[in-house]
Amino acid sequence: MxxxxxxxxxxxxxxxxxxxxxxxxxxxxxxxxxxxxxxxxxxxxxxxxxxxxxxxxxxxxxxxxxxxxxxxxxxxxxxxxxxxxxxxxxxxxxxxxxxxxxxxxxxxxxESPIPVPGWTLPGVMSVGAAQVMTNVHRVKPGNRGVIIGVNVLSAAIAMELQLAGVEVASLTLPKLNKVTKETAQPRVVLDSLLHVSHMAPSKLVRYGSKLMKNNLLKKMGISFYPKQGFKMWDIPIQLRKAVVEIYGDEAVTGVKLATIDPHGEVVAGSEEEMDCDFVCIAGGxxxxxxxxxxxxxxxxxxxxxxxxxxxxxxxxxxxxxxxxxxxxxxxxxxxxxxxxxxxxxxxxxxxxxxxxxxxxxxxxxxxxxxxxxxxxxxxxxxxxxxxxxxxxxxxxxxxxxxx
Structure with missing residues (x-):
């Protein structure tokens, strides 16, 4: 006993x-x-x-x-x-x-999963798995990756992957559906990121984030947020893009991105492809x-x-x-x-x-x-x-x- x-x-x-x-x-x-x-x-x-x-x-x-x-x-x-x-x-x-x-x-x-078409392909993993592979086992999850889900956890791990010499091509949102809900809405995600703006390496980003505390400026900020995103730690933070599909024959070879409006709805005809060899899903x-x-x-x-x-x-x-x-x-x-x-x-x-x-x-x-x-x-x-x-x-x- x-x-x-x-x-x-x-x-x-x-x-x-x-x-x-x-x-x-x-x-x-x-x-x-x-x-x-x-x-x-x-x-x-x-x-x-x-x-x-x-x-x-x-x-x-x-x-x-x-x-x-x-x-x-x-x-x-x-x-x-x-x-x-x-x-x-x-x-x-x-x-x-x-x-x-x-x-x-x-x-x-x-970790909470986010279902994305193609997420059963080899090379798709949770963002926490990529963190353990890199920081604990010293194994790169791949050479160039995309992280789906923008939150405090994914932002911190994206930075850690960069430190390990892994290229993070994009930190972007999932497609809006009944499961993703708020995590796919740019305005909600932006609000959550403002609470960790002190982590940004750029003084300009940190100062701009303070101004964004105002609700009117916040709405304007997401409306005029550049479709290619801002870079933090040399990583594009794309709040106006969502991954609608992960593709590859036997393993991940890329993702299909689409432009989304401030409410998270996909803009028709805006799809584009981005090459990568691994994808991390960050549902929190x-x-x-x-x-x-x-x-x-x-x-x-x-x-x-x-x-x-x-x-x-x-x-x-x-x-x-x-x-x-x-x-x-x-x-x-x-x-x-x-x-x-x-x-x-x-x-x-x-x-x-x-x-x-x-x-x-x-x-x-x-x-x-x-x-x-x-x-x-x-x-x-x-x-x-x-x-x-x-x-x-x-x-x-x-x-x-x-x-």
């Missing part, structure tokens, strides 16, 4: 494990992947300070620290089911059955929360957090006794926020296990998490603070009902 089992060896899970171990808890971390680190592994970018955030190095650091503290880590271990028996958890994996008094779900996020991320549902935790759809998230409070506890959550399962944010949430969850678990004198430390951890969120270089959802307020209000309402 473990004191705590943590499902997910990403930044949240490993940070929580380190915290639990420091408080004297017997801790086991399990993950289905062959390496610890989760989505942290693929991250590589330069921060405003000029320092580089290297996800592989950061993953190795916290993994080594966890192991040195006596945390047991089981990789290549998939979880099939979890059950509550009396006051402890039973975790069924493909290898064995595990038992724990407390359980932390730090399962992270998954959503919380990977199935195990929380299996555990019986209530959910709420909070678009500002990326989708359905399990109900939880600032201390990362859920309404289910001895069940905690941390990281992207609670909403899509960066690795640094996930790590701080992991620390908070670890302290809450330790207090729940009977460790005394942690109240102030937990309060401080909550404050540090909020400050880290405030200082985040990349915000995946511009209204994440609103999303956090929504889930906190739902928590308070739930607690009133329980009482």
């Amino acid at each position: 473990n004191d705590v089992i943590i499902i997910g060896a990403g930044p949240a899970g490993l940070s929580a494990a380190i915290t639990c171990a420091r408080k004297g808890l017997q801790t086991l971390v399990i993950d289905e992947y062959m390496k610890p680190g989760g989505r942290l592994l693929g991250q590589l970018y330069e921060e405003p300070s000029g320092l580089w955030w290297n996800g592989i190095e950061e993953s190795e650091r916290i993994y080594k620290e966890a192991v040195e503290l006596g945390v047991e880590i089981g990789l290549n271990t998939s979880v099939n089911n979890i059950e509550k028996e009396h006051d402890h958890w039973v975790i069924y994996t493909e290898k064995n059955v595990l038992y724990s008094e407390q359980l932390l779900l730090a399962t992270g996020a998954a 991320l959503y919380p990977l929360a199935e195990l929380a549902a299996v555990a019986g935790c209530p959910f709420y759809l909070v678009e500002e957090l990326g989708g359905y998230v399990p109900l939880h409070n600032e201390q990362m506890a859920t309404p289910i006794k001895n069940l905690f959550v941390a990281g992207n399962i609670t909403g899509i944010e960066g690795a640094k926020v996930a790590m701080k949430q992991g620390i908070t969850a670890g302290l809450s678990i330790a207090e729940n296990a009977g460790v005394q004198g942690l109240t102030q430390e937990i309060q401080h951890a909550v404050q540090v998490t909020e400050q880290t969120r405030e200082d985040a270089y990349i915000q995946f959802h511009p209204d994440v603070k609103k999303g956090r307020r929504v889930i906190q209000e739902e928590w308070e309402a739930c607690m009133v009902t329980v009482q």
